[in-house]
Amino acid sequence: MKPRMPEEFYRIKRLPPYVFAEVNALKAQARGEGRDVIDLGMGNPDGPTPPHIVAKLIEAVQNPKTHGYSSSRGIPGLRRAYAAYYARRFNVELDPEREIIVTLGSKEGFANLAQAITAPGDTILVPNPCYPIHSFGFIMAGASVRHVPVGPDVDFLAELKKAVQHSIPAPLAVVLNFPANPTAQSVDLDFYGEVVDFCRHQGIYVLSDLAYAEIYFDGKPPPSILEVPGARDIAVEFTSLSKTYSMAGWRIGFAVGNARLIGALGRVKSYLDYGAFTPIQVAATAALNGPQDCITEIRERYKARRDVLLDGLHQAGWDVPVPAGTMFAWAPIPEEFRGLGSLAFSKLLLERANVAVAPGGGFGEYGEGFVRIALVENRQRLRQASRNIKAFLSGRNDTAELRRAAARTAAAAAN
Numbered sequence: 046m047k048p049r050m051p052e053e054f055y056r057i058k059r060l061p062p063y064v065f066a067e068v069n070a071l072k073a074q075a076r077g078e079g080r081d082v083i084d085l086g087m088g089n090p091d092g093p094t095p096p097h098i099v100a101k102l103i104e105a106v107q108n109p110k111t112h113g114y115s116s117s118r119g120i121p122g123l124r125r126a127y128a129a130y131y132a133r134r135f136n137v138e139l140d141p142e143r144e145i146i147v148t149l150g151s152k153e154g155f156a157n158l159a160q161a162i163t164a165p166g167d168t169i170l171v172p173n174p175c176y177p178i179h180s181f182g183f184i185m186a187g188a189s190v191r192h193v194p195v196g197p198d199v200d201f202l203a204e205l206k207k208a209v210q211h212s213i214p215a216p217l218a219v220v221l222n223f224p225a226n227p228t229a230q231s232v233d234l235d236f237y238g239e240v241v242d243f244c245r246h247q248g249i250y251v252l253s254d255l256a257y258a259e260i261y262f263d264g265k266p267p268p269s270i271l272e273v274p275g276a277r278d279i280a281v282e283f284t285s286l287s288k289t290y291s292m293a294g295w296r297i298g299f300a301v302g303n304a305r306l307i308g309a310l311g312r313v314k315s316y317l318d319y320g321a322f323t324p325i326q327v328a329a330t331a332a333l334n335g336p337q338d339c340i341t342e343i344r345e346r347y348k349a350r351r352d353v354l355l356d357g358l359h360q361a362g363w364d365v366p367v368p369a370g371t372m373f374a375w376a377p378i379p380e381e382f383r384g385l386g387s388l389a390f391s392k393l394l395l396e397r398a399n400v401a402v403a404p405g406g407g408f409g410e411y412g413e414g415f416v417r418i419a420l421v422e423n424r425q426r427l428r429q430a431s432r433n434i435k436a437f438l439s440g441r442n443d444t445a446e447l448r449r450a451a452a453r454t455a456a457a458a459a460n
């Protein structure tokens with residue numbers, strides 16, 4: 046008899062089916078029926094990359110010297126440009142040799158740092174709800190993830206302290222992400238000060254995702270954890286050009302901070318990749334060293350969208366908190382529909398209002414009761430979305446009809 050091939054694999058078993066797939070399937074079906082679905086589900090930045098950055102890419106690609114393998118850690122000029130960005134934006138001086146590495150987007154950097162530092166069974170503290178790689182990067186690496194609730198009415202620091210106290214073995218690292226995806230929550234420097242103090246004392250590394258460093262609307266720009274004196278003894282920070290310069294498809298991000306962690310990430314990456322295509326790194330350097338008014342324009346575009354969407358939702362009677370940053374609104378499901386759960390409510394919004402959103406439960410158990418609405422369509426479309434939602438919500442007393450609609454959406458998803 047032939048030996049049986051293994052059909053299940055360690056890492057794949059640790060990855061559940063993609064929670065957003067159900068809403069995506071319904072969205073595709075609705076579009077197939079010719080319905081005009083307004084897609085506020087995924088966080089894919091939709092604006093063009095500024096033309097001077099594109100021009101630099103074209104110029105660089107015409108030089109055959111750029112066509113070979115690049116540098117896994119990132120070309121020196123790009124690392125120097127990033128040190129200059131941290132100095133002017135956060136007043137933080139970084140050593141481009143030891144404290145900065147270029148990644149293929151911040152997501153890749155985060156996932157490979159998880160691989161680099163984790164042994165099976167290590168405990169990692171991760172906010173919940175969270176951007177999926179924050180937990181699954183570590184779950185794939187074999188870690189035990191302990192979820193720390195985060196959200197509008199949660200004292201995250203108190204929850205973090207409680208989680209540390211009850212974690213056995215003691216946690217290796219804690220993940221932070223502010224301004225947050227999906228909750229859009231922000232924090233100030235005092236918060237980071239407390240985290241650094243606490244984690245230094247406990248001997249826990251801090252991995253901070255600051256992907257939305259430049260997408261803020263009111264008041265002060267989000268701080269970097271590295272502004273806290275001594276933070277680099279325990280912390281690394283992930284940032285990205287994806288949102289800042291509308292360069293999501295280019296795949297350029299950075300990890301900066303603690304030299305031991307940056308070294309570990311560099312070591313793993315040296316086995317895995319040869320770095321981003323050199324012309325992309327050259328254009329990224331031009332983005333950082335060139336005129337910066339494009340960042341303001343991109344920020345203003347998201348802000349204008351936020352204002353239109355939140356105004357519209359409030360007029361529709363939906364009391365959604367106004368996000369101070371990121372490209373998301375984190376919307377509590379209206380009371381009348383809360384019992385449905387976030388997936389069924391998202392399906393209902395799609396069926397009844399032609400608006401696709403991301404069910405909060407897809408970001409973790411503490412995301413239940415919410416949906417995430419992304420600012421990824423233009424203002425006219427966002428106005429239309431809130432008009433559709435208003436029409437849907439104003440008919441909400443018709444509970445029998447709503448139940449029938451919910452049953453139809455559930456049946457359609459099952460087919």
Ligand SMILES: Cc1ncc(COP(=O)(O)O)c(C=O)c1O
Nearest residue numbers: 150151152176226256285287298
């Ligand atoms: C919090 C957060 N981190 C990281 C990323 C991924 O960024 P990048 O394109 O740099 O991989 C996203 C993208 O949506 C995000 O929301």
